[in-house]
Structure formats: structure tokens, C-alpha cells
Amino acid sequence: MATDEQGPSEDSANGGFGETMLHAVIMAGGSGTRFWPQSRRSRPKQFLKLAGDRTMIQQTMARCAPAIPPERTWVVTNQAHSAETTRQLPELPPENMLLEPCGRNTAPCIGLAAIHLLERDRDATMLVMPADHVIEPDEVFRQAVMQAVELVEEDSQRLVLFGVPPTYPSTGFGYIERGDSLDGRSGAYRVRTFREKPDRDTALNYLKAGTFYWNCGIFVWKAQRILDALAEFEPGIHERLCRLQGCLGQSQWAESLRAEFPEMKSISIDYAVLERASNVCVVEAPFRWDDVGSWQALSRLLGTDEEGNTIAGLHCGVDTKGCIIRSGDGHLIGTLGIEDCIIVHTPDATLVARKDDENAIRQLVRLLEEKGYDQFL
């Protein structure tokens, strides 16, 4: 698996992140039903074109590409989505696609990536990010990553997160409370505490305080540092990672992965490490971020017309307000006297849902399972 990439790496590094060997780790193991009927088991959110001409995972890789070459870009996904990942990211070297035998949340996922990076590059720095968030503009994101990389270069023990300044009192995100600024740097702070998803009043207080950020799940750290932190706080996971590390590039790799990975504790990197470690820093995100958590995100991403509608595709409406309407392939949606609904047409299935009830999509998907409508899942 080792390739001689000194040449291209340095070229790219010079363009983006100084002397640092920065690797991009794209977490793309998600399934999720919130975008049914567009998302399916075989086509989760990261593979959809929800905002723009490219899919979320394509946008994620392209966002890093000017600074991080394909040889240092990694995608962690699973067998079920490997073919689609290859199809959507033809430039990704096959050996840089890591397949989890099963989902164990982000701590084992990041650990798995870390041991691969270290095999290539003992001083690797990791930029870890989900495959299915919207971030704009790309250049501002790369500048922010540069800042985070500098913090890590300055002190290799630092664990850096990006914090998104809240724009509304969301009860759906975890929050990070910032502490002192780092050596007077603007926009970089020690983390004081992590806060669980708050209730409405608490979220309002966070918003007013001005010292809280949304935890957007994008991280920068040394690969060795995160492994050391796992050794400290989750030795069970670390032990199995070490065993895997011993098999890298060997014939028993696949078998070992199948044996060790499912036995790892399923835990997020936040719980496993960040909430316990010292030297955790937050960089205030200067970019626009959206986790595209549900169809309603389309209104934020695409805007609304004077009737409050967000339309993607052919639509003709009379007395239609506050709707999110999406269609493709020239299929027309006609609406009459419809308010605050989500209408999504795909070739084999159409969703009509009240906006308020959107979280019940998983209920609908469960019902499809019960009815045996597997072809629509």
C-alpha cells in the first residue's frame, strides 16, 4: 500500500498547508432515512445532489482537493457503499477507501483511519470531516483548516475542533463553550466544556452568551495524538487498533478487521476523547456550515421565493405557500391550496409530508419495511 508520494505531497502541501503532511479523512459510513425517498439504503445522503451539481461527498472531496491530493485523501465507508463511492470519487486511490465491517460510531472510525495514515506518514496530521455537510465558501474552509493545522504544528498535543457560531437556538446540536483565547489569537480558544443538545431555553441562553458554538464534527489533529488519547481514555479500542496496526498490508488484514472492529466499543470521538482530554481547542468557523439534517435544510441552502416556497425542479402552483418541492427528470409537480408541506418526487416513489411531521419520516420508512416494500428502502 505504501507509495512514494514525497514529490506530489510536498507540491500540494506547499499550495495548502506549509510543510505539514495533512490528510483528509472523510467519514462516509452514514445511512439514515431522513431524505427518503431520495435517500435509500443503497444511496444515503452523502451520495445525493442536495445542493448543487455534485453530490455531497464529491463536494467534500473537491473542497479539500486544492490543498490535499487524492493520495492523502481517505474515505471511511462500508462494503455496501464502496461501489458507489468509487463511482462518485474516481480519483480516490482504491487503497484509500477504508471499509468498516459495521458501524461503531466515530471513535473506532477515526482510529481505523489513524493507523492507516501513520503507516504512510508517521507525522500525519488528520483533517476529519463528515461526507455530507454543506460548507461554503470552500476557500474560506481551507483557510480555517490552515489555521487549525498551525495550532497543531505549534503544539502536537492539541486536539482542534471547529465551532460554528449559532444562528438560532437549535436544540438539535451539541454545543462547545469556549474558554480563553489561545495566546491572543483571534478565533481560536481553549474549550471550556462540551454541552449536550440543550432544551429550548438553554439554547437561547447559549445563543445570547456569544461564547458557545455548535459542534460540527470537523476535527484537526495529529494521527498519533488521537491514538494516544484513545489509549488513555478508551484502552479497549486502542488495544484492538494496535492489533490491527500489526496486520496492515498483510494477508490476514481482512480477517483481523472482521474480528477486531465489531468488538470495539461503539462511541463517538466526542465522548471517547474530546470531553475528557486536555488541550482541546476550538477554532471559530468562518465558513457557512449546514449539516443538511432534513429536507427543511433545502430552504436554508436554496432560499425561498416570495411565497416562502423552495422549489427544485418543475413546479406549477396555485395558493401554495411555505412548501419545499423537489422533483427531477422533467417531472412536474402541480400544487393547489397546499401550505407548509414537503413534496419530493423520485422516479419510483413520492413523498408528501407536512413540514412539522418531517421527523416522522423514519416512522414512514419503518412502515415500508413492515409492509415488505423493500424495493423502496
Added chain:
Amino acid sequence: MATDEQGPSEDSANGGFGETMLHAVIMAGGSGTRFWPQSRRSRPKQFLKLAGDRTMIQQTMARCAPAIPPERTWVVTNQAHSAETTRQLPELPPENMLLEPCGRNTAPCIGLAAIHLLERDRDATMLVMPADHVIEPDEVFRQAVMQAVELVEEDSQRLVLFGVPPTYPSTGFGYIERGDSLDGRSGAYRVRTFREKPDRDTALNYLKAGTFYWNCGIFVWKAQRILDALAEFEPGIHERLCRLQGCLGQSQWAESLRAEFPEMKSISIDYAVLERASNVCVVEAPFRWDDVGSWQALSRLLGTDEEGNTIAGLHCGVDTKGCIIRSGDGHLIGTLGIEDCIIVHTPDATLVARKDDENAIRQLVRLLEEKGYDQFL
């Protein structure tokens, strides 16, 4: 155009209507937008399978077929719909499809049919009916037609209508008030008056009175009698019909039709003749009748489930009540928190409408025209 059909006619007549040469005249010139997106300019309601495996026009012809053979079945339609009519009614003799150059309402339509029938059969009796109503059971309909035919045989001056006992205070139909019963026959009456579409209170009174019927637009009379009545009440129409009669089967027919027909007054047979003539009788319809005037008719025709939904096609719903949902070709409709809506999916267009707003479908169709979405019209 004349064919020797004495043999088969009599055979069939014996099966159905005694010695009478009964002809079925199916009026199929309708366009209409109330069933968009399923109905289109090129595929109006009579060509749709709204209730059952056959289209409305197929059901209409099949309903008469045991008693009236194809040679005595006539369809009045227009050039735009002739190919689809031929496709759907392969047994209809080509010369029995009459093409109106333009729509002039039912009086000229029926007059045009009458002159053709008389050319074949000087004593022809006509059963006139729209192509796009639901009538059940077929056999009861044929028995009722038999009764009407008997009334006409008894007195060739009679103009017989079917009257449907109202089941709710409809403000959408014209009403017929019955007078004395005909010679003590059960279910057959002289017509006292015709009543325009009433307001709600009046409709309630009609319903309570028990002596009012919905005018369902199904008639039985001698072809010569209706021509004579047109001569009396609408001499302008009659004069042009006579000129056309003179060209039947001749080379100048098409040209004459194009010249005369559009110049005829556009008027319904009800206004032109029935509301003015004496000897108009009503037979109480013993059959179930529905004009399938809008998508809401589907609930009457197909029934509703325990949630008040009428579903035709694949559907999976959570918190879905009082909806009419229609889809085909295995396309799935998923609904969430939706009440009292009409959802109709077709391959290239989907309608989502509030039930209350259904009459605005024409508004939607007009908007499609304005937007230049001709492919959906």
C-alpha cells in the same frame, strides 16, 4: 356507408329490446381539465380508467353491448380523439364514429347522430348517453332502457329522460321535477318542470320533496321525433341538419359538415328541446349513477378505508386522513401528516391539492398554459 345489417340487428334486438331498432349514441366530445394530471387534452376523462379495468368509454359501450350490437352503436367525438376512440373501441365500425368539426353542445351533436341513424333505419330509436359516466349494474341499466324504449314504442312522440333520485342536496346538477305518473306505471312520470342548478337551501327542499331527480343526460327517443322537435324549437339548427342530411354518403359530405356544423347554435338539448317540448317523460333511474365530476368521485366509487382515505395504487401513510391518493405503474406515494388532500401521480406530472380547492384545477391548468408547459396539457 349503408350496410345490410337486418340480420344481426334483429338477432340482437331480440336479446334486448324487442322489435325496436335501438341505436346507442355515445357522446364523447368532452375535453375538460378536472382530472388533470391524468386527463390531458389528448386523453380526456372518457379515455381514463377511473373505476375499474376498462376506460369510461369502454364501459359505456360494453354496458349496451349485450342488447345493442356494434353496428347500431355510434360515437360522436372529434378529430383529435378519433384515433384514441378507435384504439379503445376496436369493435366500433369506423363509419359509426362521427366527428364534430368543433363542439356545439349536445343539441347539434344529437342532431348529427339522428340524421345518420335515420339513413340506416327510418324508424330508429336512440339511446343517447355521455361516454364518461359510471352506471351500475349494467343489467339494471339495460332493463331501465327497455322500459324507456317501451314508452317510446307506445307513443313515438315521447321524449324520455332518466332521472336519478338525489342522494344529497347537490348544487351541481340540474333537477327534473316529476308530474303525474304515466298511466299508473311505476317509476315513469310526466316531467313537470326542469330546474337549474339550485342553491343549497333549494337543493335541500328538492331532496326532501322526493319528487325531484337529477338530470343525468341520458335520453331515449325516436330519431325522427328529436329532429322534428329541433325543427319546431331550433329551426336554424334543423335547417343545417337537413342540408347535411342531403349530403350523407356523398363526396361533398366532409366539406358540408365543416361548413354547416360550426354555424349551428351551441346549445344543450335540454335548453333547445326538453324544456320547451310537451310529452317529456322521466323514468326513475333504478341504477347507480355517478357523473364522476371530479377526483372526489373516487371516494364514492371506490369507497374509503377506516381513515377516510381512498387509495388506488401503492401507498404507505402515517397520520394520513381523508385523502384521495392515486398512482400507477408501481410508483409509491408516501404520506406523512396529510389530511383532506388529493394526490395523483402520473408518469410525467403529479398533483397535490387540497380537496376543498379541487375546483381550482382549471386555474392550475390555465397557469400551465401561461407558463408554456404544453407538454403537460
